Amino acid sequence: MSELYIGLMSGTSVDGIDAGLVDFSHGKIRLVGFHYQAFPTELRQQIHNISQADQPILLKDYGTLDSRLGQLFAEATLKLLDDAQIPTSAIQAIGSHGQTVYHAPETASGFSLQIGDPNRIAEMTGITTVADFRRRDIAVGGQGAPLVPAFHQAIFADPSQTRTIVNIGGIANITILDDKPVIGFDTGPGNGLMDWWCQQHCKQAYDRNGDWAASGRRLPTLLGALKDDAYFRLTPPKSTGKEYFSSAWLQQKLSLFNDLKPEDIQATLCQLTADTIADAIRQYAPNTLQTLICGGGAHNSRLMSLLRENLKMPVMSTAEQGIDPDHVEAIAFAWLARQTLNNKPGNLCSVTGANTPVVLGGIYPGKTI
The missing domain is CATH 3.30.420.40 (ATPase, nucleotide binding domain)
Structure with a gap:
């Protein structure tokens, strides 16, 4: 029986969304499908604008972009599953990294901020979504990165x-x-x-x-x-x-x-x-x-x-x-979602400097059928 997860990644290049469908059954990691969805030019610019250090931003602009990215992540997921001809009900969970807009773990009240509303992803797809992976590691003294x-x-x-x-x-x-x-x-x-x-x-x-x-x-x-x-x-x-x-x-x-x-x-x-x-x-x-x-x-x-x-x-x-270089991070966040649902740590203290291993991310339940 398949054990299917989806990983969603939009990285610091701000070029688009990588969506990977991964099968973890039988103790192996196998990519079943992959979809790349480029960001429109104007959206890329909006992300760059909101990510500038020490620049004032309007909460309205922040909230609007968060919602829009959540919708795009959901659309990428549905396109991935449509191409693979696999129903949403077959997916255990989505691991969504989101789009980083600011990473500052070294400050007195360190934080890392990713947007792409996971509530919208869970609602539009009906699939349980794990997101906000970095802040739990920072809460125990870590850098929150890198997680891969x-x-x-x-x-x-x-x-x-x-x-x-x-x-x-x-x-x-x-x-x-x-x-x-x-x-x-x-x-x-x-x-x-x-x-x-x-x-x-x-x-x-x-x-x-x-x-x-x-x-x-x-x-x-x-x-x-x-x-x-x-x-x-x-x-x-x-x-x-x-x-x-x-x-x-x-x-x-x-x-x-x-x-x-x-x-x-x-x-x-x-x-x-x-x-x-x-x-x-x-x-x-x-x-x-x-x-x-x-x-x-x-x-x-x-x-x-x-x-x-x-x-x-x-x-x-x-x-x-055996793993395309463009697919690695999406697969990684599918793997991290699986770690979270299985109540297993996703961080390495020797990497992030965290005081203790922790289960990462927040869980946003899918629809009950």
Whole structure:
């Protein structure tokens, strides 16, 4: 008998919704179906606007966006099930990450805020929905992020070797899998700064294959200025977001320079992502024998090339292990929903710095038939 869950993910790249239908029966994890639903341009802009650090927002705008995203998550779920020809009644639960609009666990009253109303998801689909995964970990002293290392351990750990899993979304994070307690943390920018710079100068959502970055030359002085940030010197556990590594952060760094070509800045931003990921692996996982890449960054040929140059080891997509790099996070949040419904912890204290393992998320019951 199938044990079906759905994972919904919208990450820091703010490009759209990943919806994965996952079967956990017989002790295995099998992706049954997947649907990607892109955000309209104006909605992406609204999310970016509401996510800016230290900018006033209207509660009306916040509430409207929360409701609209909840509806879109529900629609993505129903489209996924329609394509797979599976009834809603067959699904145990949905795990919805939501859309992060602010992540600040390091403040005196730390918090992490995701929107995409789970009440609407549960009501429109009739399926029990688990959401708001991060704040319970923060309540016990954790960073609330990253949460995917627990799933990475469950699916990618290999007792015969040290592996590092790198997820490159808007922000990049790593998971170190060896014979010690799992370490995982955000290394810094992933695709986010490159995407924003490309949007400003090429009027494209992202730098396809990293071709624009490859056309420029790296600027060592600018690279040094970008890497001269306190975040990179922090020791784990640590996490960050696009409210920190933002367009304002980049513009402040660029204000120290004159007459830089846009393509050279893009090349340097690509190098920044590669260097900070590689530096973290060399410092915290020097015995890594294999690095597996997931997230949108796996499709950036220039970034992948720079990582291989930096690391001098096999660097490959998680597709080599049977999971498409675009599917990993959606599957992870299906897995986390299953952990919650089974009253099992979803966090790893060695990753987030939490005082204790906890069951994550709030449960929003589906319709009673």
